[in-house]
Amino acid sequence: MESWRVRTDRLGLLLDQFDCAREMAQVRLTGLGDEEYLWEPVPGCWSIRRRGEAVTPRAFGPGDWVLDQGAPEIPASEYAEVARQAAGGMTVTKIADDWGVSVERVRQVLEHSGPPEPDTTPVTTIAWRLGHLHSCFAGQWEWTFGERRQEPKLLVDFTPCAASAVERFWALTDRWRADVAAVTDEQLDTIGYSQYPYGSDPDDPFITVLCGANLEFIHHMAEIALLRDLWRSRFTPRG
Incomplete structure (x- = not known):
C-alpha cells in the first residue's frame, strides 16, 4: 500500500497549511444563517450595511451593500x-x-x-469578517494573477445572504489556491510578484505574501468561529 506523502517544500508547506485551515473553516461555517451572519453582539459593531446607512467614513463596495471601514x-x-x-x-x-x-x-x-x-x-460581525477576507483575497488575486488594474474595493459585491456570501467566498479561495499551486520557486522569491496596492506586497517576495495571506485567513476564521460559539451560547436555552 502506498504511504501518505507529506510535502516539505516551501510551497507545499504553505498549501498544506491553507488546505487544513480551509477544511476546518468550512466545517465551522456550515449552517450559517442570515440572522447569525449579521448579528451585532455589542453596540458600535462594524458590519455590512445598505449604502447610505454605513456608520464609518470609508465604507466601500460596488453594490447596494457596503463594508464598514474607518x-x-x-x-x-x-x-x-x-x-x-x-x-x-x-x-x-x-x-x-x-x-x-x-x-x-x-x-x-x-x-x-x-x-x-x-x-x-471595534467588534465586527461575521458578515464583516467574511467580507473583509473576501475583499483581501479578491484584490490579491486580481493584482497577482489577474489584469492588475481593477480597484480592489470594487471587486466584491457584498450580500446580506449568508449562504451566497459563503458560496462566493469558497469559489474565490479555490481559484486563489489553484493559481498559487502553480507558482514556481523563482516566482516565490520574486519581489513584487504581487502588486496588490493595499499593503507591502509590491516590496515583498511572494512567499512572504503567501505567509501573510494564510495568517489573515486563519486568524479571521478563528474570530468567526468564536462568534459562532457566542451566538450558540447566547441563544441556546440553559437547562
Whole structure:
C-alpha cells in the first residue's frame, strides 16, 4: 500500500497549511444563517450595511451593500512590523503611503518606546469578517494573477445572504489556491510578484505574501468561529 506523502517544500508547506485551515473553516461555517451572519453582539459593531446607512467614513463596495471601514491607522500590533520596514531601508514616506497615514504618525510609531497600548478596535460581525477576507483575497488575486488594474474595493459585491456570501467566498479561495499551486520557486522569491496596492506586497517576495495571506485567513476564521460559539451560547436555552 502506498504511504501518505507529506510535502516539505516551501510551497507545499504553505498549501498544506491553507488546505487544513480551509477544511476546518468550512466545517465551522456550515449552517450559517442570515440572522447569525449579521448579528451585532455589542453596540458600535462594524458590519455590512445598505449604502447610505454605513456608520464609518470609508465604507466601500460596488453594490447596494457596503463594508464598514474607518480612518487609516497603524494598529499597535503592527508597530514591530513598521520598525522592521524602517530598519530594512523603507523610507518614512513610503511607510506612510502604504498605511495611508501621515509621515508624522509613522514617526510617532518609530519613536514609541516600551510595550504599545492595546488597540481599541471595534467588534465586527461575521458578515464583516467574511467580507473583509473576501475583499483581501479578491484584490490579491486580481493584482497577482489577474489584469492588475481593477480597484480592489470594487471587486466584491457584498450580500446580506449568508449562504451566497459563503458560496462566493469558497469559489474565490479555490481559484486563489489553484493559481498559487502553480507558482514556481523563482516566482516565490520574486519581489513584487504581487502588486496588490493595499499593503507591502509590491516590496515583498511572494512567499512572504503567501505567509501573510494564510495568517489573515486563519486568524479571521478563528474570530468567526468564536462568534459562532457566542451566538450558540447566547441563544441556546440553559437547562
